[in-house]
Amino acid sequence: MADGDPAPRTAERLAARLLHLLATEAPPAAFDLLAAEVEACPPGPARDEMFLALGSAGRVRDLLAHRRRREKAALALVESARDLAAMRDVDQVLDAMVRRARQLLGTDATYLALRDPERGDVYMRITLGTLTKAIESIRQPVGTGIGGRVVATGVPFATADYLADARLSRDPHVTDAVIEDGIVSIAGAPLRLGDEVIGVLFVANRYERAFDDAEMDLLCSLADHASIVIGNAELFERAERTAAELRAVNEELAERQRALERASAAHEQMMPLALRRADLGELVESVASMLGGTVAAVGVDGGLLVTSGDGDLPSPLPAPPHDAHAAQPGGTPTCWTVPVRAGDETFGHLVLVTDEVPSDADVRTFERAAQTAALMLLIEQQVGAAEHQVRGELIDDLLAAREPDWAALTRRARSSGALDLRVAHTVVVAAATGVTRARLLRAANEYVGVRGGLGTEHDGRVVMVLPRQDPDAVARSVASELERLAGGVVTAGVAGPADSAAEIRARHREAQRCLRLLVALGRHGQGACPTDLGMLGVILDGTTQQQVRALLGRTVDPVRRYDDTHHALLLDTLDAWFAAGQNPRAAARTLQVHPNTVYQRLDRIDLVLGHRRWREGEGAVTMQLGLQLHRLTAEIPLEELVPATGT
Structure with a gap:
């Protein structure tokens, strides 16, 4: 071994430590300590080889770290795919993806923003890791900032320093929110549905950070998964909406079918009732x-x-x-x-x-x-009308101005069953105001329908012929009963009993005259027999036309002629004087004249009549009767009021 080389045992020990650090995936600081020990060794080939080994170990460590990140990203994508397959609640899946993006890329915050189809800008849908509310409420116009840029171009974008990046066109409100939250570096990937960009998936840090290609690829993959979630959600929503519409249409069709069946059943049940x-x-x-x-x-x-x-x-x-x-x-x-x-x-x-x-x-x-x-x-009304027409023709012939063939009339009455001439009848003649004559006739037919008899129209009046009825009892109730049935104000003249067809004919004229007297006397809405008309009815029942003319000639006619000649008001004064109980001052108030004028007119009447007997006792009664007859003959011709025969 050359001079200065570390001892073999030292080199073996350092090599073993290097292998141990690689095997245990030790942190970079441990490798730095080992490098310092090698640096302290004497120079030589062994030391150089150790440096080469350290360099190779660093590359292996980086490769392993990169592989771990790829495996982690792949696992995250698999989990995202599993979430897509499970199709849980859309918001839950998107929340999980935002959280996973933050974990995988190791960022301080993550956002998911969507484009508003109505307003056209980009708004925050989900935020994670924010510190202020300002970020959560951001709305960014298309073309500004990172979100607006990604939506406009459809291309992912990243910046290590948001505020200093000259490539960006920033919105002041968004910039203020970014500064308030402390964000520095931001990366965004587009969310696509077909060719349309519908939103952006962001990751952000509160320090400068450059995002590498692998990180951007991972962010884009997660954004693609989020796009699928949103797209599938829209498809499922559309499918559910279509299914709901189809269910509603089917239910409506079923309900219509049930309605048709019920209507058909109702028709089958109700129409036979009408036909029979x-x-x-x-x-x-x-x-x-x-x-x-x-x-x-x-x-x-x-x-x-x-x-x-x-x-x-x-x-x-x-x-x-x-x-x-x-x-x-x-x-x-x-x-x-x-x-x-x-x-x-x-x-x-x-x-x-x-x-x-x-x-x-x-x-x-x-x-x-x-x-x-x-x-x-x-149908009931028409059938009844036909029956009443037959019976009405019998009554018309009975009451006609020309006297009928009594034998033929009796045979018709017996064969039709319309009149039982073996019993007494009461005759009613009625008129009404506030209702049509046809309605009054229907009311009369309804009235006789529960009492028997006939109801018809004759000479412009409604006539009823009632068997076995007391005239006085009928007179007390018939007007109010007909008024209840017809709805108008009904006045009725009643006469009877009539024991034969000829008597019915006579009682009809009597009832008709009674009706005209009621109307002339202003007693509308009442029913009455001749005896119910008081003294006037009794007198008319037993007097003649000559007697009535004589009475008028002694009482009213001289005063009336004087009024016509002198344009005076003596008759009006007479009416007011008797109505006031023969009190001149009360009569003056009614006439709206001075009391002396009344005294003068009364004296003038004395001169016209040639006496004062008309003021007292029998003379006053006769004068009042004359005034009433004068009013009646003004409404009813004397020939109709009192028959020529006196009956």
Whole structure:
């Protein structure tokens, strides 16, 4: 061995230590200590060989470290692929990738930013390792900073000093956030969906660091995996949305099919009811069974006609809906109504009470039930109208101005069953205001429908002939009953009893005259017999036209002629004076004149009549009767008010 070379045993010992350091993957400081020991050895070939061995060991150490990093990166990518295959929650997978990028690249912070499709800028989706809120709220325009640059170019980018890098165009707000968080070096890789860049995966440090190619390749691989996660999430979301839409369409189609089946079943149940002229109660019962609730039919007057079901109806019953075609909620969410109409004809409405809001199909069935009810009632009305027409012709012939053939009329009455001339009848003549005559006639037919008899229209008035009815009892109630059924103000004249067809004819004229007297006296909305008209009715019942003219000639006619000739107001003064209880001052207030004017007019009446007997006792009664007859004859010709025969 040459002079100055280390002892063989020393060289072997140093070589063994070098191998041990390589085998145990010792830190760089241990190799530095060994190099110092070799440096201290005497110069010579052995020492040079040791230096060569140290250099080779360094290269081996670097190669092993690089291999370890590659293995670690490969393992991370495998774990990322496993995460992709597992397809857990998207946010969880992205969080795991951000965390893995930070661990693999050994950075202080990691971010994942996405491009906002509406605003077009880049915003932070996930941050890890940040110290301030400013970084988390960054929104960066495309083209500025690292994120904006990567999104704009689609090329990864890294800088060892963000603030000093001249290649970057920085946004002041982003720069302030970077400074506040202490970030110095940053690297970013694009997230792609096809050819579109949708975001950036960042790693960052708070010191200067140059990222090598291997680190950038790893960052790009993780970014590609994150892109797959986001893309798959969108695909799954789109698939789920499509599946949900398909399920909704299928459910809608199934519901429509069920609705068609229910509608068909409802049609099959309801139409036969109308065709065989079932009553309204059967229809209501059938509808309640189909819809599983309580159903009621309500008349045009708001009264309950029929009901079916175990539920309670609201009180008061809901009013009919304004919409003629669609059922509407009334009062509560579970109470529905639908009108019963045929053209312009209204028969009332149906009410449905259920535990739940009806489905559209149930609403359609409910509306179809109302249409069926209208059809049933219309058929019933038409049949009744035909029957009433036959009976009405009999009444028209009986009441015609020309006296009928009594034998032929009696045979027709017996064969049709319209009139039983073996019993006494009461005759009613009615008129109404606020309602059509047709509506009053329907009300009259409904009235006689539960009492027997006939209802028809004759000479512009509604006439009813009622068997076995007390005229006085009918007079007390008929006007209010017809008003309830028709809806208008009804006035009715009543006469009877009539024991034969000829008597019915006579009582009709009596009832007609009674009606005209009620109207002339302003007693609208009342029903009355002649005896109910007080003294005036008794007098008219037993007087003649000549007697009425004579009475008017002694009382009213002279005063009326004086008024016509002198343009005076003596008749008005007479009316006001009697109405005020023969008190001149009260009459003056009514006439709005001075009391002396009333005294003067009364004295003038004395002169016109030639006496003062008209002021007191029997004379006052006669004068008041004359005034009433004067008002009546102004409305009703005397020939109609008092028949020429005096009856």
